[in-house]
Amino acid sequence: MSAKIRLYVEHPLGAGQSVTLDKAQAHYLFGVMRQAVGGAVALFNGRDGEWQAEIVQAGKRGGTLECRDQSAPLQMPPDLWLCFAPIKKARTDFIVEKAAEMGAARIVPMMTQFTNSGRIQRDRLQAHAVEAAEQCGGTYVPEVADAVRFDRMLADWNPARRILFADEALAGETSGLSDIATLKGPWAIFIGPEGGFSDGERARLRGLEHVHSVTLGPRILRADTAAVAAMTLWQQTLGDWA
Amino acid sequence: MSAKIRLYVEHPLGAGQSVTLDKAQAHYLFGVMRQAVGGAVALFNGRDGEWQAEIVQAGKRGGTLECRDQSAPLQMPPDLWLCFAPIKKARTDFIVEKAAEMGAARIVPMMTQFTNSGRIQRDRLQAHAVEAAEQCGGTYVPEVADAVRFDRMLADWNPARRILFADEALAGETSGLSDIATLKGPWAIFIGPEGGFSDGERARLRGLEHVHSVTLGPRILRADTAAVAAMTLWQQTLGDWA
Numbered sequence: 001m002s003a004k005i006r007l008y009v010e011h012p013l014g015a016g017q018s019v020t021l022d023k024a025q026a027h028y029l030f031g032v033m034r035q036a037v038g039g040a041v042a043l044f045n046g047r048d049g050e051w052q053a054e055i056v057q058a059g060k061r062g063g064t065l066e067c068r069d070q071s072a073p074l075q076m077p078p079d080l081w082l083c084f085a086p087i088k089k090a091r092t093d094f095i096v097e098k099a100a101e102m103g104a105a106r107i108v109p110m111m112t113q114f115t116n117s118g119r120i121q122r123d124r125l126q127a128h129a130v131e132a133a134e135q136c137g138g139t140y141v142p143e144v145a146d147a148v149r150f151d152r153m154l155a156d157w158n159p160a161r162r163i164l165f166a167d168e169a170l171a172g173e174t175s176g177l178s179d180i181a182t183l184k185g186p187w188a189i190f191i192g193p194e195g196g197f198s199d200g201e202r203a204r205l206r207g208l209e210h211v212h213s214v215t216l217g218p219r220i221l222r223a224d225t226a227a228v229a230a231m232t233l234w235q236q237t238l239g240d241w242a
Numbered sequence: 243m244s245a246k247i248r249l250y251v252e253h254p255l256g257a258g259q260s261v262t263l264d265k266a267q268a269h270y271l272f273g274v275m276r277q278a279v280g281g282a283v284a285l286f287n288g289r290d291g292e293w294q295a296e297i298v299q300a301g302k303r304g305g306t307l308e309c310r311d312q313s314a315p316l317q318m319p320p321d322l323w324l325c326f327a328p329i330k331k332a333r334t335d336f337i338v339e340k341a342a343e344m345g346a347a348r349i350v351p352m353m354t355q356f357t358n359s360g361r362i363q364r365d366r367l368q369a370h371a372v373e374a375a376e377q378c379g380g381t382y383v384p385e386v387a388d389a390v391r392f393d394r395m396l397a398d399w400n401p402a403r404r405i406l407f408a409d410e411a412l413a414g415e416t417s418g419l420s421d422i423a424t425l426k427g428p429w430a431i432f433i434g435p436e437g438g439f440s441d442g443e444r445a446r447l448r449g450l451e452h453v454h455s456v457t458l459g460p461r462i463l464r465a466d467t468a469a470v471a472a473m474t475l476w477q478q479t480l481g482d483w484a
Contacts, residue, residue: 217483232474241459
């Protein structure tokens, strides 16, 4: 029994553990995915690894699964945050999805001077992160934090967490990646909005000792592309791709 | 005069050169972007670099620009192809956009065994590549090739062009990137469809001497994410980010 369907649940998982489904999960599993009693589903909850479970009861408003064997241990991502300035809805969703796939531990929407997206629907973004974790085989779901103002975030920042700043103004210069290859520990990647960070924000970032600027090549990348590219470079240099 | 609006045209560009706009370009420039006579636009055609141009005539069905100064030389991307298996429409559009931003020279839709997208609208994809080039400040637009069958493509392949194969089956192994860092020359990146390449296709790729397998980390990336990540690694290792 090795399930193709992966489902994130809040419930504790373990051998013989029963897991009840809520209405939305039951609709997805039995309605959309056409599963029935006896079917196999892989469950994970971000804490107990991945478990193969069997459907023992299926209904319109709920259902019950029973855990059999653990199929993967919990694999935590590296201690990497992705801090990004929300952009158009579809591209913001995309950034959250990509952060989960690429192995960010935490996703932080930040309001910069040129951020023209008003408010963030945190719950909707969190649901995107869950779906991406279900898809990519991860056993962990990054938390989507509440949106925070750029100024406030930097004022409260713990300098032990280094910041990788994808600086558009460096386009075409050398990457700076080799300088950071030995700097293990907690990190955050900062991605600006369309139009980039303001001059004031850039000056502030470049003045901080725990900020490391890198370039993402000679072309100006959209924010969503820059997020994936910066996470790739970080994972390859310091993360769990290394 | 430094224009914020960038426009791709087919027309030759040079000092004093007049450039006539077609109906769609006129609609975009005068209708959507609200530009008028005297306004500044940056033009590029993929051959003559970027030119600052002034609007000298504006109408509903066309218009005329006049080139002033060259603002950037032609910058060709490295000789990198992105060969990908088309997926859902929005994600295929996204891959083409990203390939242009990331600096691919050519984009090749390939039909693999698990490709369930029927046909490709080459013109629509080409328009996405143009738009991405306009956005990212590039002076070159990658050509979107006609879709080709995977088998046929490999049978006709010139082995002087090395293939970077993002192999899902290697998830969690070491990257293999250090092995290719010295292999300059033409390359292509191969990205499979949702569900990956078939066992037969994988075996065929792994049996070819000019194919180099790499892993994109321990999680299974969606095809669009994998495309950006693989192009990032290649550009950083062998391309114009290095």
